[in-house]
Amino acid sequence: MKRQKTSSDEDGSSLKQRAYSESHSIEDILVEFEDIDHRLMNLDRECAKEQMKIQRKFDEKKRPTLEERKKVIEKIPRFWYDTLCRHPLIAEHIHSEDLDILKHLKHIELDDNLDDEGSYCISLIFDERVSDIMEPLVLKKHIIYKDDEEKVQEVTTIKWKSVSPKTLITEKINKMEGDIDKEKLNFSIFDFFDKDFNHNVDIGDIIRRDIFHAPLLYYCDNEQAEEE
Amino acid sequence: MKRQKTSSDEDGSSLKQRAYSESHSIEDILVEFEDIDHRLMNLDRECAKEQMKIQRKFDEKKRPTLEERKKVIEKIPRFWYDTLCRHPLIAEHIHSEDLDILKHLKHIELDDNLDDEGSYCISLIFDERVSDIMEPLVLKKHIIYKDDEEKVQEVTTIKWKSVSPKTLITEKINKMEGDIDKEKLNFSIFDFFDKDFNHNVDIGDIIRRDIFHAPLLYYCDNEQAEEE
Numbered sequence: 001m002k003r004q005k006t007s008s009d010e011d012g013s014s015l016k017q018r019a020y021s022e023s024h025s026i027e028d029i030l031v032e033f034e035d036i037d038h039r040l041m042n043l044d045r046e047c048a049k050e051q052m053k054i055q056r057k058f059d060e061k062k063r064p065t066l067e068e069r070k071k072v073i074e075k076i077p078r079f080w081y082d083t084l085c086r087h088p089l090i091a092e093h094i095h096s097e098d099l100d101i102l103k104h105l106k107h108i109e110l111d112d113n114l115d116d117e118g119s120y121c122i123s124l125i126f127d128e129r130v131s132d133i134m135e136p137l138v139l140k141k142h143i144i145y146k147d148d149e150e151k152v153q154e155v156t157t158i159k160w161k162s163v164s165p166k167t168l169i170t171e172k173i174n175k176m177e178g179d180i181d182k183e184k185l186n187f188s189i190f191d192f193f194d195k196d197f198n199h200n201v202d203i204g205d206i207i208r209r210d211i212f213h214a215p216l217l218y219y220c221d222n223e224q225a226e227e228e
Numbered sequence: 229m230k231r232q233k234t235s236s237d238e239d240g241s242s243l244k245q246r247a248y249s250e251s252h253s254i255e256d257i258l259v260e261f262e263d264i265d266h267r268l269m270n271l272d273r274e275c276a277k278e279q280m281k282i283q284r285k286f287d288e289k290k291r292p293t294l295e296e297r298k299k300v301i302e303k304i305p306r307f308w309y310d311t312l313c314r315h316p317l318i319a320e321h322i323h324s325e326d327l328d329i330l331k332h333l334k335h336i337e338l339d340d341n342l343d344d345e346g347s348y349c350i351s352l353i354f355d356e357r358v359s360d361i362m363e364p365l366v367l368k369k370h371i372i373y374k375d376d377e378e379k380v381q382e383v384t385t386i387k388w389k390s391v392s393p394k395t396l397i398t399e400k401i402n403k404m405e406g407d408i409d410k411e412k413l414n415f416s417i418f419d420f421f422d423k424d425f426n427h428n429v430d431i432g433d434i435i436r437r438d439i440f441h442a443p444l445l446y447y448c449d450n451e452q453a454e455e456e
Binding site (some may be wrong): 034035036037040044046054055062068074075096220 | 260261283301442
């Protein structure tokens, strides 16, 4: 629905003059407005900073319990694999070529809120058996925020022992026929370790906010599991 | 893309037995897991509570500056009308029947974070001229959160002097032909003052998080404005 005209439909040169002087005075008002906005934004920033301090205090408090959780998770076969695969967005986009590797995923680690801007580092830790497929066993991505923009501080370069899953997926998709969105389909979870990763399935955000925060929610999602 | 099998493809009765005893021990592990999760969630809740205290402290600090802003806004003709209409989600859904009334909108007020759960109250304040169309001049909706669910604590009942904009919009849409989503189109901004309002254009959230928080961003959105 296109929005309607918001300006009135009056016309005539005197009205035009009025509009001209009005627009000038509005400019002055907007300068004043921007100054106020600036002060409000500064207060918001100060607030976010204080809240982040609290967050980091609680992250510290959660650490021993997360260590306990890690030990429990190690007792459940393929816990992170199942949890990842049952996240609806990942379930929708994942390919078997990735799953063949992800079944060797041993642990996911998150170092969250590393600074006041909320930088974080995600590690995927694989078992020895993956070394036939790729190197190293620990894939790491460290994301920082500078001037409200996301930047990659550090990322592991994966060395594929043979053809990468992404190459296999791309080949598979290129062979597909019919009315499909090839660009959207052409997705590998390992794209995340590309410095310029920018898919709308934001793996970093999904792991940070969903998977690591509430893994049991996805692991126990029977609806997804029963669809198998 | 449908997700792949996550369980292994082994078979045989001994394997089935192992799976049975495994699933039992996994149940025990999950009980332990749930306990850990519970403790983590309690820490998260405690953290959110402390952060809300900070938020409310800063809301208080922002109050005098917001009062200044209010005075500046009063000098700009139809500021809130233009701001609302230039929000992309509202621009997409608004009908002329609503705009005829919204042009009398004098001010928007937000009482935010009224408690630790983040309850809030939105008021739309209209000028006298609207009294030919509806009553009262101040429309208010107070939303609270209980057990993580949104509930309407208080909402103004609008008394329409003649046919309501929603009735006009519904009539207009019912006359439309072709392949259109009538349910999606049938939207009035005044639906927000319905106790059971549940449209995917979440007016409360839009006003709270976008419009009131950064009105200038939308008011100065020339791209939208130039589409007029």
